[in-house]
Amino acid sequence: MAGKNHAHATVGLYWKFAGILCFITFIEWAVFKSDTFRSNAKMMVPLLLGLSAIKFVMVCGWYMHLRYDxxxxxxxxxxxxxxxxxxxxxxxxxx
Amino acid sequence: MSAEVVHHTVTGIDNRKFGMWVLIASECFLFGGLILNYLVNRDRGLVGPKAVDIFNIDITTLSTFDLLMSSVAMVLALHACQQHDIKKFRFWTTMVILGGIIFLGFQYFEFHHFVHAGLGLSTNVFGSSFYLLTGCHGLHVFVGVLWLTSMLVTSFVRGKDWFPSVQLEVAGLYWHFVDVVWILLFTVVYLFVYL
The missing domain is CATH 1.20.5 (Single alpha-helices involved in coiled-coils or other helix-helix interfaces)
Structure with missing residues (x-):
């Protein structure tokens, strides 16, 4: 809404989210590299989809301000x- | 400070921002269709290399980090713009643009490597659907880079009192959407390569 001030997230929160997003991406990479998960699709698929969904919600909710709009x-x-x-x-x- | 024209709308939401969300909703169909096309065709290549033979997850993870960081720079640029801090606004906008250019560099490197490995656009249906999907995403990144570059140049032309908060927020929505699409592509296209 133009002209109105929204209670958007703070700069500190944006940086925290950046750290969490990078950490999740690192976990995804580690899961991919792990032989345990690679040989077990029933574990790997829901885990990677779940991690991806968390990143998706964080970017949409906070960075795209859907949570506040x-x-x-x-x-x-x-x-x-x-x-x-x-x-x-x-x-x-x-x- | 340039006075931003505030339009009163039925929805109470700025029309430019509302329009961007309509575009984003429609882009879901575009990328949904392209992802479906890729998943259907990825194992149907009769000739040429397969995904599992040529994907380099380490490189793709780095490009994912890069795009995520550019999204952080985007929110910081918008925050600086809303705070009327011209130096930070220009700095973070430049960082977003650089992040986009680096991502495109990664994509060029990846495509170049794939072509040398024997996977061209018309080698097989896997190649066609892969290049169509990731190329379409790369094109969106390129448009975002052009858009933000034009805003940065305009900032220098119009002087240090120009703070286009709504325009930057709309451009930011587009940029974050491109990031969100990549989050999905990284998982569905690259990490699920062995499935």
């Missing part, structure tokens, strides 16, 4: 994402 924006983004996921699921089941 009017909920209509989050709904619109969620609609786009949801529809894309639905199309993917249908195609995946059909193929």
């Amino acid at each position: 009017p909920s209509v924006l989050a709904k619109m983004f969620g609609f786009g994402l949801g529809l894309a996921a639905l199309v993917y699921t249908i195609m995946h089941l059909a193929l």
